[in-house]
Amino acid sequence: MNFLLRSLSPGQRLPAGAVRQSLPWVMISAGLLFRLIQYGANRSLWADEATLALNIVNRSFSELMQPLDYQQAAPVGFLMVEKLAIELLGNHEYALRLFPLASGIASLFLFYALAKRCLSARVLPVALGLFATLPSLIYFSSEVKQYASDVAIALLAWLIVVHLSRQKSIFLSQIGLYGLLGAVLIWFSHPVVFVLAGTGLSTVLISWVNHQRTRIKSLLATYSLWALSFIAFYALLLAPLSSRDDLTTSFVGHGGFPASPLYIIPWLFFAVGKFFYKPLGFPIPLAVVALVAFGFGYRSLYQKNRSALLLLLSPVLATLAAAILQQYPFHQRLVLFLTPFVTVLIAEGAVQIYHKASAKGLSWLGGLFLALLFAYPVMTAGALLVEPNWREEIRPVIQYVEEHRQPGDLIYVYQRGEYQFKYYAQRYGYSPEDYIIGVDDLDSEDGYGLSEQEAQRYRADLDQLQGSRVWIIFSHIAQVADETGLVEARLNQLGDRIDGFYRPGAYALLYDLSQ
Structure with missing residues (x-):
C-alpha cells in the first residue's frame, strides 16, 4: 500500500521503466491467483448451482433450448458451453465451473483494456487492484451460474462498441464482423443487451454532437444486426420467461423493481446505494466509502472526459430503465455485470480524494481513505490463501x-x-x-x-x-x-x-x- 501511495503522490509519476509496466500485471496476477485458489478448492455444489446443474446434466443439447426446470433461467449459449464441458471432461464440479473460471480470468484482461481507455496511468493500478480483489468477482468465477460470464461478455461488448465508434472509417466488412460478434454475444448473456443498447445509443449521440453523420449510418447498420438477433432471441427463448408472474412478484418484494410508479425516485436511491453492498460486496459502512469515491469519480470524469463518463454509465442507466419498466431486476448478482463500469469510477474518485487531501497537507487522510476502500476486498481475498470459501459441503x-x-x-x-x-x-x-x-x-x-x-x-x-x-x-x-x-x-x-x-x-x- 505504501508503494501504491507513493506512486499516486501529486506531482510524481508512476515508477519508471519495468516497474511502471509491471504494476498492472502484478494486480492481474493477484486476481488470477485468487480465482484459481477458489476454483481449486472444488467445493460442493450448493443448492442454486445444483438446480442448474441438474438441468445441464439431465437434458440433451436441444432440450436446453426449452424452459428449464426448478425455476431456473440461463442464457442458451452458456448452457451449451456447460453441456459441452461435461460431455468432454466428465460430469464433475471442475468441468461445470471451467467456463465461469475462464470468464473470470478473461475479465481481468478485458477490464485492463477498458480501464486504459478511461483512466490515467496513476489511477489504473487502483482500478485493477479493486477489480482483482472484489469478493463477488472472485466468488462467481467458481460458481456454476452465468454471472461471471455476464461480466466478461459485458466488458467485451463495451469494448466492441467503443472500438467500432472510434474508427475513422467503418467499412462494410467491419459492419458485418462487429454486427456478427454482437449478435452472438446476445445468446450468451441476458443482460448484455443493456450494454450494447446503452453504449450503442451513447456512441450515436456522441457522433451526432460531433457532426459525424456518415459514422452514425455505419453504427446504425451494425446495431440493426444486433437488434435482429435480440428479436429472434427474445421470441424463441425470453418470451416464456417474461410471462412468469412469480418472478416479477419476487423481484418486486426483493427490491429489484420499484413497487409502483410513486416510488421510482426513492427506489432509484435505494437500488444504486444497495449496489455497493451487493453485488460489489462492501460491508455497509465501507459501502459508503465506495459510494463517496464513486461520486468523486463521476465529478472528475464529468470535468475531464464526458464522453468516457457517458459510455461508462450508459449500461447502468439502461439497466435501471429496464428495472423501472419491470423488464429486468436491478438486484444483487443479476447486476454483477455492471461491476466493471462502477469500479472505474470508484478508482478515479479514490485517487482524486487522495490528491485533494494531499494538496491540503492531509496526505494521511487520503491514504486512510484508500486503506478503507481496499481493506475489505484485500482482507477477504488474502484470506483465500489460508482457506478458500466454503458454502454447503x-x-x-x-x-x-x-x-x-x-x-x-x-x-x-x-x-x-x-x-x-x-x-x-x-x-x-x-x-x-x-x-x-x-x-x-x-x-x-x-x-x-x-x-x-x-x-x-x-x-x-x-x-x-x-x-x-x-x-x-x-x-x-x-x-x-x-x-x-x-x-x-x-x-x-x-x-x-x-x-x-x-x-x-x-x-x-x-x-x-x-x-
Missing part, C-alpha cells in the same frame, strides 16, 4: 453416510437439500428408491419462516420413519435454524442420536428409531 457428508451406513438404514434428506442430494446421488450409486426427500416447507404458500402448519407437516413426516435406523442429511440450512431445530427436536423425542458428521453448511445425523 454436502459431498463429504454424503460420502460419510455411504461409508458408514448399514444394510436397512434409511436415508432422509431435509427438503432444502433436495437438489444437491439428487445431483450427487448418481455419483454414489443411489436410485430414487434408496432415499426419502422430506416434506415441502410450504414457503410458496405461507411465506418464508416456520408456520404451525409447516411444523405439523414436519412432525408427521418424521413420525413415519419410526422402526429403523435413519440418516438425516441437512443442507442449504442458512437462516432456517427454526426448521432444523424442530426436526432435530422431534427426532430426539422419537429415538437416540448415535452419530453425526458436520461440514460447513451441511451435516448428517444418525438416529436409532427402532424402539
Whole structure:
C-alpha cells in the first residue's frame, strides 16, 4: 500500500521503466491467483448451482433450448458451453465451473483494456487492484451460474462498441464482423443487451454532437444486426420467461423493481446505494466509502472526459430503465455485470480524494481513505490463501453416510437439500428408491419462516420413519435454524442420536428409531 501511495503522490509519476509496466500485471496476477485458489478448492455444489446443474446434466443439447426446470433461467449459449464441458471432461464440479473460471480470468484482461481507455496511468493500478480483489468477482468465477460470464461478455461488448465508434472509417466488412460478434454475444448473456443498447445509443449521440453523420449510418447498420438477433432471441427463448408472474412478484418484494410508479425516485436511491453492498460486496459502512469515491469519480470524469463518463454509465442507466419498466431486476448478482463500469469510477474518485487531501497537507487522510476502500476486498481475498470459501459441503457428508451406513438404514434428506442430494446421488450409486426427500416447507404458500402448519407437516413426516435406523442429511440450512431445530427436536423425542458428521453448511445425523 505504501508503494501504491507513493506512486499516486501529486506531482510524481508512476515508477519508471519495468516497474511502471509491471504494476498492472502484478494486480492481474493477484486476481488470477485468487480465482484459481477458489476454483481449486472444488467445493460442493450448493443448492442454486445444483438446480442448474441438474438441468445441464439431465437434458440433451436441444432440450436446453426449452424452459428449464426448478425455476431456473440461463442464457442458451452458456448452457451449451456447460453441456459441452461435461460431455468432454466428465460430469464433475471442475468441468461445470471451467467456463465461469475462464470468464473470470478473461475479465481481468478485458477490464485492463477498458480501464486504459478511461483512466490515467496513476489511477489504473487502483482500478485493477479493486477489480482483482472484489469478493463477488472472485466468488462467481467458481460458481456454476452465468454471472461471471455476464461480466466478461459485458466488458467485451463495451469494448466492441467503443472500438467500432472510434474508427475513422467503418467499412462494410467491419459492419458485418462487429454486427456478427454482437449478435452472438446476445445468446450468451441476458443482460448484455443493456450494454450494447446503452453504449450503442451513447456512441450515436456522441457522433451526432460531433457532426459525424456518415459514422452514425455505419453504427446504425451494425446495431440493426444486433437488434435482429435480440428479436429472434427474445421470441424463441425470453418470451416464456417474461410471462412468469412469480418472478416479477419476487423481484418486486426483493427490491429489484420499484413497487409502483410513486416510488421510482426513492427506489432509484435505494437500488444504486444497495449496489455497493451487493453485488460489489462492501460491508455497509465501507459501502459508503465506495459510494463517496464513486461520486468523486463521476465529478472528475464529468470535468475531464464526458464522453468516457457517458459510455461508462450508459449500461447502468439502461439497466435501471429496464428495472423501472419491470423488464429486468436491478438486484444483487443479476447486476454483477455492471461491476466493471462502477469500479472505474470508484478508482478515479479514490485517487482524486487522495490528491485533494494531499494538496491540503492531509496526505494521511487520503491514504486512510484508500486503506478503507481496499481493506475489505484485500482482507477477504488474502484470506483465500489460508482457506478458500466454503458454502454447503454436502459431498463429504454424503460420502460419510455411504461409508458408514448399514444394510436397512434409511436415508432422509431435509427438503432444502433436495437438489444437491439428487445431483450427487448418481455419483454414489443411489436410485430414487434408496432415499426419502422430506416434506415441502410450504414457503410458496405461507411465506418464508416456520408456520404451525409447516411444523405439523414436519412432525408427521418424521413420525413415519419410526422402526429403523435413519440418516438425516441437512443442507442449504442458512437462516432456517427454526426448521432444523424442530426436526432435530422431534427426532430426539422419537429415538437416540448415535452419530453425526458436520461440514460447513451441511451435516448428517444418525438416529436409532427402532424402539
